[in-house]
Amino acid sequence: MAVLPTPVNRRVWLVLLVGAQLLFIVAVAAAGYATTAYGRTVQLRTAPVNPRDLLERDHLRLTYGITYLxxxxxxETSEPRRRQPVYVALRAQGSSYAAVRVYEQEPSALPPEQVILRGWVVGSSRRTLHLRYGLERYYAPENQAKALNKKGPHALLVHVSIAPWGQARITKAEVL
Structure with missing residues (x-):
């Protein structure tokens, strides 16, 4: 025989459900702030591709110097597969960072001047590896996207904070 839920039980479940949703929202926001606070900041050269989306919000779609490697x-000995997670070792070269190696598994030890950025394989050819990092879209304040988009190829320097646990976040974009 089934027991029907009482109004008190429904209320408890509703409070637990709403509490779980609020906890999730707070955790997502905290992860973003923690990435900025505890992450190592690197600079990547980039070029804007498209300044507007369908909703007419100002943003930049970016392509990095480390997108095509x-x-x-x-x-690795195996061929890279599409949608495969990869770890790109970056090292400072001048005012920005450049890729020096790409790994299938996160390397356990790196020289202190290098940092790992997690990405995914979009595709590969005989000579080129096409990667994405989840950093390809930057929402610019107010109408700054139009001004940033008018610059030439690789005319932007994007500051990316990379947390020790692998999460990356754009903190700033500036015109070179």
Whole structure:
């Protein structure tokens, strides 16, 4: 025989459900702030691709100097697969960072001047590895996206904070 839920039980479940949703929202926001606070900031050269979306909100769609990498940087014996997570070792070269190696598994030890950025394989050819990092869209304040988009290729320097647990976040974009 089934027991029907009482109004008190429904209320308890409703409070638990709403509490879980609020906890999730707070955790997502805290993760973003923690990435900025505890992450290591690197600078990546980029170029804007498209300044507007369908909703007419100001944003930049970005392509980085580390989006298309030579396949010679791939450190594994197996071929890269589409949608495969990868770990890109970056090292400072001048005012920005450049890729020096691409790994299938996160390396356990790196030189202190290098940092790991997690990405995913979009595709590969005989010579090129196409990657994405989840950093390809930057919402610019107010109408700044139009001004930033008018610059030439690789005319922007994007500051990215990379947390020790692998999460990355754009903190600032500036015109070179």
């Amino acid at each position: 030579p396949l010679t940087l791939w450190q």
